[in-house]
Amino acid sequence: MGKERVTVIDIARTAGVSKSTVSLVLQASPLVNEATRAKVNAVIRELGYVYNRGAANLRQSNAKSKIIGIVVNDLTNSFFAELAVGVDMVVQSAGYVQFLANTAESLDRQREVISSMREHGISGLILSPARGTEAADLKSLVASGIPVVNVVRQVAGAKVSSLVSDNHAGTREAVRHLAGLGHHRIAFLGGFPDTAVFHERLQGYRDALSDMDLAVHDELVISSAPSRAGGVAAIERALLLRERPTAAVCFNDAVAFGVCDGLRAHRLDPGEDFAVIGFDDVIEAQTAVPALTTVSVDPQGMGRRAAQLLLKQINAGRAEAEAIVSSVRLVVRQSCGAATDKRERLSLL
Amino acid sequence: MGKERVTVIDIARTAGVSKSTVSLVLQASPLVNEATRAKVNAVIRELGYVYNRGAANLRQSNAKSKIIGIVVNDLTNSFFAELAVGVDMVVQSAGYVQFLANTAESLDRQREVISSMREHGISGLILSPARGTEAADLKSLVASGIPVVNVVRQVAGAKVSSLVSDNHAGTREAVRHLAGLGHHRIAFLGGFPDTAVFHERLQGYRDALSDMDLAVHDELVISSAPSRAGGVAAIERALLLRERPTAAVCFNDAVAFGVCDGLRAHRLDPGEDFAVIGFDDVIEAQTAVPALTTVSVDPQGMGRRAAQLLLKQINAGRAEAEAIVSSVRLVVRQSCGAATDKRERLSLL
DNA sequence: TTAGATAATTGGAACGTTCCAAATTTGTCA
DNA sequence: TGACAAATTTGGAACGTTCCAATTATCTAA
Numbered sequence: 001m002g003k004e005r006v007t008v009i010d011i012a013r014t015a016g017v018s019k020s021t022v023s024l025v026l027q028a029s030p031l032v033n034e035a036t037r038a039k040v041n042a043v044i045r046e047l048g049y050v051y052n053r054g055a056a057n058l059r060q061s062n063a064k065s066k067i068i069g070i071v072v073n074d075l076t077n078s079f080f081a082e083l084a085v086g087v088d089m090v091v092q093s094a095g096y097v098q099f100l101a102n103t104a105e106s107l108d109r110q111r112e113v114i115s116s117m118r119e120h121g122i123s124g125l126i127l128s129p130a131r132g133t134e135a136a137d138l139k140s141l142v143a144s145g146i147p148v149v150n151v152v153r154q155v156a157g158a159k160v161s162s163l164v165s166d167n168h169a170g171t172r173e174a175v176r177h178l179a180g181l182g183h184h185r186i187a188f189l190g191g192f193p194d195t196a197v198f199h200e201r202l203q204g205y206r207d208a209l210s211d212m213d214l215a216v217h218d219e220l221v222i223s224s225a226p227s228r229a230g231g232v233a234a235i236e237r238a239l240l241l242r243e244r245p246t247a248a249v250c251f252n253d254a255v256a257f258g259v260c261d262g263l264r265a266h267r268l269d270p271g272e273d274f275a276v277i278g279f280d281d282v283i284e285a286q287t288a289v290p291a292l293t294t295v296s297v298d299p300q301g302m303g304r305r306a307a308q309l310l311l312k313q314i315n316a317g318r319a320e321a322e323a324i325v326s327s328v329r330l331v332v333r334q335s336c337g338a339a340t341d342k343r344e345r346l347s348l349l
Numbered sequence: 350m351g352k353e354r355v356t357v358i359d360i361a362r363t364a365g366v367s368k369s370t371v372s373l374v375l376q377a378s379p380l381v382n383e384a385t386r387a388k389v390n391a392v393i394r395e396l397g398y399v400y401n402r403g404a405a406n407l408r409q410s411n412a413k414s415k416i417i418g419i420v421v422n423d424l425t426n427s428f429f430a431e432l433a434v435g436v437d438m439v440v441q442s443a444g445y446v447q448f449l450a451n452t453a454e455s456l457d458r459q460r461e462v463i464s465s466m467r468e469h470g471i472s473g474l475i476l477s478p479a480r481g482t483e484a485a486d487l488k489s490l491v492a493s494g495i496p497v498v499n500v501v502r503q504v505a506g507a508k509v510s511s512l513v514s515d516n517h518a519g520t521r522e523a524v525r526h527l528a529g530l531g532h533h534r535i536a537f538l539g540g541f542p543d544t545a546v547f548h549e550r551l552q553g554y555r556d557a558l559s560d561m562d563l564a565v566h567d568e569l570v571i572s573s574a575p576s577r578a579g580g581v582a583a584i585e586r587a588l589l590l591r592e593r594p595t596a597a598v599c600f601n602d603a604v605a606f607g608v609c610d611g612l613r614a615h616r617l618d619p620g621e622d623f624a625v626i627g628f629d630d631v632i633e634a635q636t637a638v639p640a641l642t643t644v645s646v647d648p649q650g651m652g653r654r655a656a657q658l659l660l661k662q663i664n665a666g667r668a669e670a671e672a673i674v675s676s677v678r679l680v681v682r683q684s685c686g687a688a689t690d691k692r693e694r695l696s697l698l
Numbered sequence: 699t700t701a702g703a704t705a706a707t708t709g710g711a712a713c714g715t716t717c718c719a720a721a722t723t724t725g726t727c728a
Numbered sequence: 729t730g731a732c733a734a735a736t737t738t739g740g741a742a743c744g745t746t747c748c749a750a751t752t753a754t755c756t757a758a
Binding site for chain 2: 005048050051052053054055057058065066067075076078081082084085088092095097098099100101102109112113115116117118119120121140143144228229232257258260261262264265283284287288289
């Protein structure tokens with residue numbers, strides 16, 4: 001059977017041209033005559049030739065491998081799944097293919113997958129760094145001129161581009177909105193306190209509280225895993241307080257969903273008896289009941305932008321690192337109570 | 350600057366051995382003396398050498414590229430995100446790296462990404478085929494001896510391995526459970542009717558109904574997109590019926606969550622006023638409120654098994670296609686009402 | 699010692715492309 | 729028709745590995 005793989009030489013032979021010519025048509029070079037191009041293409045189809053990028057890469061720079069890597073810290077979180085989809089959309093249509101790896105917050109895994117990707121000659125990398133990632137971890141990557149775009153989280157001191165959402169403005173706006181609805185005991189729920197993202201969001205919360213002349217109560221800041229289960233745990237603790245909060249802005253949507261679950265378990269109606277605001281605007285946010293009021297960061301859009309930035313840098317050769325903070329906006333739905341009777345009652349005051 | 354990349358020849362030169370020896374240590378061959386191995390490894394670290402798999406693949410068969418492909422039809426569905434995580438876990442620890450692509454049910458995209466992956470020399474492919482995929486689409490892949498494992502969906506006539514869950518048994522058990530709780534108007538909600546999976550699940554539903562001597566009412570089968578939004582739409586229609594159902598088994602968990610949302614929008618309490626059973630057991634199923642009773646297929650586990658099967662075939666060289674149907678089990682939580690007072694009431698009858 | 703084995707190392711030819719410089723064909727114009 | 733330019737085509741040398749056959753170093757036992 002035809003175990004042998006068909007190469008550019010086979011094409012050349014049966015088309016009656018030289019391998020160089022075949023290579024030229026493969027690259028859609030304008031130098032080759034239309035007639036020959038047609039003939040060669042016909043033979044390519046006929047013999048079922050498949051291009052060997054590995055061989056081509058050997059002669060070319062890594063920048064032309066047409067592979068980009070994307071490594072995220074938690075693919076089970078829809079935020080990252082959607083981010084990956086966004087990246088996939090733009091790299092696919094640019095003719096690239098993506099290595100996708102999940103680190104589950106393990107620095108070891110992260111190191112391994114990144115080095116494995118390097119061995120395969122990725123043209124660039126989109127990275128949502130695991131907790132504890134340091135500039136040194138990215139050093140050799142940038143030294144060899146491979147563009148890196150950090151998303152979601154920054155790495156202090158690393159000379160790579162980054163694309164993060166405006167965390168501070170997001171929670172700030174959320175808190176203002178709640179305060180505007182008449183809440184004055186507003187909790188901040190969920191998230192790991194040892195991340196930059198947590199601090200940015202927390203700071204936005206605090207600043208908004210000051211802006212609105214509301215007191216900052218430390219017991220209202222309850223951290224937990226940034227997951228649905230973490231949200232349940234956080235609201236449990238919040239409901240144990242002598243003076244309960246009446247509203248919460250959550251570290252992310254996953255936490256917010258957990259908070260809604262926890263409220264229901266206590267026979268409290270989210271959006272009615274307690275206002276909840278999330279962060280991310282994952283796809284379920286709009287179809288959930290109650291629909292989640294949340295700070296929209298458009299994960300897919302972020303993926304798309306990250307990919308575009310990366311491709312730009314790949315094509316530019318050596319590119320300057322740029323730090324983009326992507327603006328966010330509060331999308332008001334039911335879970336904050338703004339759309340209910342209570343809201344109307346409040347606005348009549 | 351050190352723009353030049355360091356190769357095996359550089360290592361050889363500075364370690365004072367031949368490139369062949371370096372190659373040998375790279376492959377951890379037992380033929381090389383411990384002392385030389387140590388020296389070479391030291392130089393490798395010192396010079397910051399990175400292995401070039403592309404070059405290596407040129408000399409080796411595709412089976413050794415250490416790349417596998419995984420293409421899914423909807424990465425925004427947590428089921429697939431978790432499947433991908435499962436795959437990632439096992440391929441990562443086998444030293445492989447995965448190309449991940451999302452087709453969004455587009456046959457064109459699917460064709461493109463598969464051929465792109467071939468050009469990059471994948472050792473094998475895990476595929477959740479887009480709707481309408483035909484055996485012909487996989488023909489050239491199997492002809493060139495690249496192992497393929499289909500997951501979730503089969504492709505009729507394709508001589509490739511497959512790993513699907515026992516759809517028939519799953520819905521069958523779900524319906525029996527509901528019937529055992531005293532329901533006799535049980536709906537089947539969601540899913541596209543032009544897929545094999547839909548028919549298998551529907552058939553399980555029908556067979557269980559007959560088993561329990563319950564009538565099959567066609568108006569109780571309501572198809573829709575297999576998504577949260579689709580679930581909302583389906584329950585809306587179900588609630589319009591003259592004779593409403595009192596329970597539903599849903600095409601998948603996403604639909605089931607949508608159904609719960611829709612019920613709440615009608616002031617009906619899922620698990621209390623209406624029993625809901627899902628299919629898949631995605632990670633949110635256990636933390637949602639009410640916790641979702643569902644047919645567990647363990648998406649991560651499925652991903653792991655698919656990856657193991659694929660690796661087995663890659664290592665075996667030319668392997669037989671095998672069709673695995675993975676057994677499922679009903680996990681009873683709150684949403685079917687079995688854990689509530691109603692259940693106790695019923696069981697007293 | 700030394701023959702005969704065994705252990706360790708090695709040069710060079712592949713692998714399938716791209717790219718360069720050079721060669722060939724075709725076209726144009728006086 | 730000849731000469732020059734433009735359009736096409738082409739051989740061969742890379743690229744960084746692996747693998748084979750062959751060589752050299754080291755060990756063993758008489």
